Amino acid sequence: MKQRRSYAQVLINAPYLLWAAIFILVPLFIVAYYAFTDASGAFTMANIKELANYKQTFWISIKYALIATAITFVIAYPFAYFMSKKSAAKQQMMMLLVMLPMWMNLLIRTYSWMNILERNGIINNLLGMMGLGPWKMIGTAGAVILGMVYNYLPYMILPIYTIMSKIDNSLLEAADDLGAHSFAKLRHIIWPLSLPGVISGIAMVFVPSISTFYISQKLGGGKIMLIGDTIERQIQTAYNYNLGAAISLVLMVFVLISMAVMNRFADDDGEGGGMIV
Amino acid sequence: MKKVLALMLICVMLLCCACGGEKVSVEDLELTGTYTKDLAGTTLNVFNWGEYISDGSEGSLDVNALFEELTGIKVNYTTYDSNEAMYGKMAGGAVAYDVIIPSDYMIARMIGEDMLQPIDISKIDNYGNIDPAYHGQYFDPEDQYSVPYTVGMVGLIYNTELVEEAPTSWSAMWDERYADDILTFNNPRDAFAIAQFLIGVSLNTTDLTEWDAAAAKLKEQAPLLQGRVMDEVFNKMEGGNAALAPYYAGDFLTMYDVNEDLAFVYPAEGTNIFVDSMCIPANAQNYEAALMYINFMLEKEIATAVAEYICYASPNLAVRNNPDYSLADSEVLYPAAEDMPHTEYFHDLDPAVRSYYEKLWEEILREFAQ
Structure with a gap:
């Protein structure tokens, strides 16, 4: 069913195509170019070979991103379910509360966490009043993961909530009539129907978590090195654009593969999720 | 009625902004250098470290505004957070600055790469304010390319x-x-x-x-x-x-x-x-204005305001001998010879x-x- 596109359509699409070409495709080519050249512009595989030294960094980043994604999911899923069962007014209120922290810049929110988790920070001061602590929180893996969970939680709640609020209540009533337990309802109705939302939520939390650098720098005290930190350092201070580009390229490939895998999950259920890619 | 109230409130707020703090004008300064209005209307691009100038906040002097008032030259002031970031931008060649303030080793590199041009000291009357201890530094042995700003x-x-x-x-x-x-x-x-x-x-x-x-x-x-x-x-x-x-x-x-x-x-x-010094890039567009700006930054009152504001040590003797300079006796900034x-x-x-x-x-x- 081939349709000839009218000139008007082409004209309407042109700005978007141009935008995508200039700001998405061209930069991608530049990244690839830098990854396979050395400082003088000659072709080399040295940057890719150098990546072997960063296995540990990649592993830590993947591990932290997975843990953060799992925690956000555990918090967000029941929350989104109960939220979708509230009255319209309450839902609006809860939505507002979820979004509220996002009105502030991520950098400021993370900086505030620094003050909360410091050795003399708010938590340790409170503990101190009860004769406990001080606990070492800043500069630990826990602090970095907490930062990811806190910052990206809304991205998990919103897609799950959106899809859950669309689940037809009559399905649940029918299940009740037929004597299904709560767990059976969850397993056979809510979970399959909410899966596309879960997939988008996971993508929206996992991708920024695996590439973050600001959170790990501030809450990890410059001691926890994630891929994002390494890229940032290569570009900003070490002046090794080539190695930075090579690491970015591998990160992008990795993200694309994980997206593709997740899209497969969604497609198998025939719901066509994967709103992200 | 509400609208009238709101309007009045806005007026009050604007007034507060306008007369907040006593504004120092050029006439209040005792300037020792000579400045002209010949270049009025031109633009001077200054590229400095972040938080590295007295900018009028917290009751300090707004140094750039005073320079604009004095010469009619528009100061286009931008900042960087590391020598490397500044160098990267300059080496890209997309931008031309008239005054930059790199540190010692970066000055050496930029001189080596012909990115700086000599400064005509004869046009900087206040050059005598610089402590002779900071003359002839390793990165600029003839004092041709740099005028010390902070230490x-x-x-x-x-x-x-x-x-x-x-x-x-x-x-x-x-x-x-x-x-x-x-x-x-x-x-x-x-x-x-x-x-x-x-x-x-x-x-x-x-x-x-x-x-x-x-x-x-x-x-x-x-x-x-x-x-x-x-x-x-x-x-x-x-x-x-x-x-x-x-x-x-x-x-x-x-x-x-x-x-x-x-x-x-x-x-x-x-x-x-370290010594951070004022330099003029080789591709500067407004050389004469840059000289005037450097001269102005060496003025006793201006340099004192900067030294007070950023708290770093000053290589400027007019600052160190200024009775209004509160940090002159700081042993941290100016340790005794021994x-x-x-x-x-x-x-x-x-x-x-x-x-x-x-x-x-x-x-x-x-x-x-x-």
């Missing part, structure tokens, strides 16, 4: 409540009693410098085995660190969150204003000194050495990442 030294800042005795050596940063309470620089050159002083090698060594030795020293320290920081050091030291941190003398004064438990020492092994620590400047290292220490630094970071 600083790194020292060890410590929290007297958290250390058991006052440290006198960089080795305190390797002391296991202070495990998890030690901060260090989050950039290789400064972090290596401390280890280099401790093992007694030059900061500018080209002997790669000496860099290896310093890296080994840093690896010993890594498990004891609470963190590697740059600007976060203010928050952490002011809040009493760490016991020890190396940082710049001028910044210590800022922290001390907030937390009086802090103290400062120049460790016995020596320390890194207390003056052994100091060493950074030199521009050759690319092979640079990429070698960057590699070592990466190794340290990776090995001790959790």
Whole structure:
């Protein structure tokens, strides 16, 4: 069913195509170019070979991103379910509360966490009043993961909530009539129907978590090195654009593969999720 | 009625903004240099470090506004946060600045790469204000390309409540009693410098085995660190969150204003000194205005306002002799000759050495990442 596109359509699409070409495709080519050249512009595989030294960094980043994604999911899923069962007014209120922290810049929110988790920070001061602590929180893996969970939680709640609020209540009533337990309802109705939302939520939390650098720098005290930190350092201070580009390229490939895998999950259920890619 | 009230409120707010604080005008200044309005209407592009000029906030003089008022030249002021960032932008060639303020080793590199042009000292009447001690520096032996702006030294800042005795050596940063309470620089050159002083090698060594030795020293320290920081050091030291941190003398004064438990020492092994100087890039578009601006920055009152605001030491004798300058007696900024620590400047290292220490630094970071 081939349709000839009218000139008007082409004209309407042109700005978007141009935008995508200039700001998405061209930069991608530049990244690839830098990854396979050395400082003088000659072709080399040295940057890719150098990546072997960063296995540990990649592993830590993947591990932290997975843990953060799992925690956000555990918090967000029941929350989104109960939220979708509230009255319209309450839902609006809860939505507002979820979004509220996002009105502030991520950098400021993370900086505030620094003050909360410091050795003399708010938590340790409170503990101190009860004769406990001080606990070492800043500069630990826990602090970095907490930062990811806190910052990206809304991205998990919103897609799950959106899809859950669309689940037809009559399905649940029918299940009740037929004597299904709560767990059976969850397993056979809510979970399959909410899966596309879960997939988008996971993508929206996992991708920024695996590439973050600001959170790990501030809450990890410059001691926890994630891929994002390494890229940032290569570009900003070490002046090794080539190695930075090579690491970015591998990160992008990795993200694309994980997206593709997740899209497969969604497609198998025939719901066509994967709103992200 | 409501609208009228709102309008009145807006008027009151605008008035408050307009007359907040006493505004100093050019007529109130005692200027010693000569300035003309010949270049009025032209633009001067100034590229300086962030937070590195008295800008009118907190009741300070708005130096750039005064210059605009005096000469009619529009000052287009932008900032950077590292020599490398500034260099990267300049080397890209997309932008032309008229005045930049790099540090010593970067000036050496830029002179070597023909990125700076000579400054016509004969047109800078206030040049005599510069302390002769800062003439003929290694990076500009003939004083052709640079006019000193600020001077600083790194020292060890410590929290007297958290250390058991006052440290006198960089080795305190390797002391296991202070495990998890030690901060260090989050950039290789400064972090290596401390280890280099401790093992007694030059900061500018080209002997790669000496860099290896310093890296080994840093690896010993890594498990004891609470963190590697740059600007976060203010928050952490002011809040009493760490016991020890190396940082710049001028910044210590800022922290001390907030937390009086802090103290400062120049460790016995020596320390890194830097001079940031005003330079004119080779591709400057408004050379004459740049000369006027540099001259203006050397004025007694202007330079004093800058020195008061940024708290770094001034190489300007008119500032040091100015009775209004509150930091003139600061032993931290201006140690007496007998207390003056052994100091060493950074030199521009050759690319092979640079990429070698960057590699070592990466190794340290990776090995001790959790």
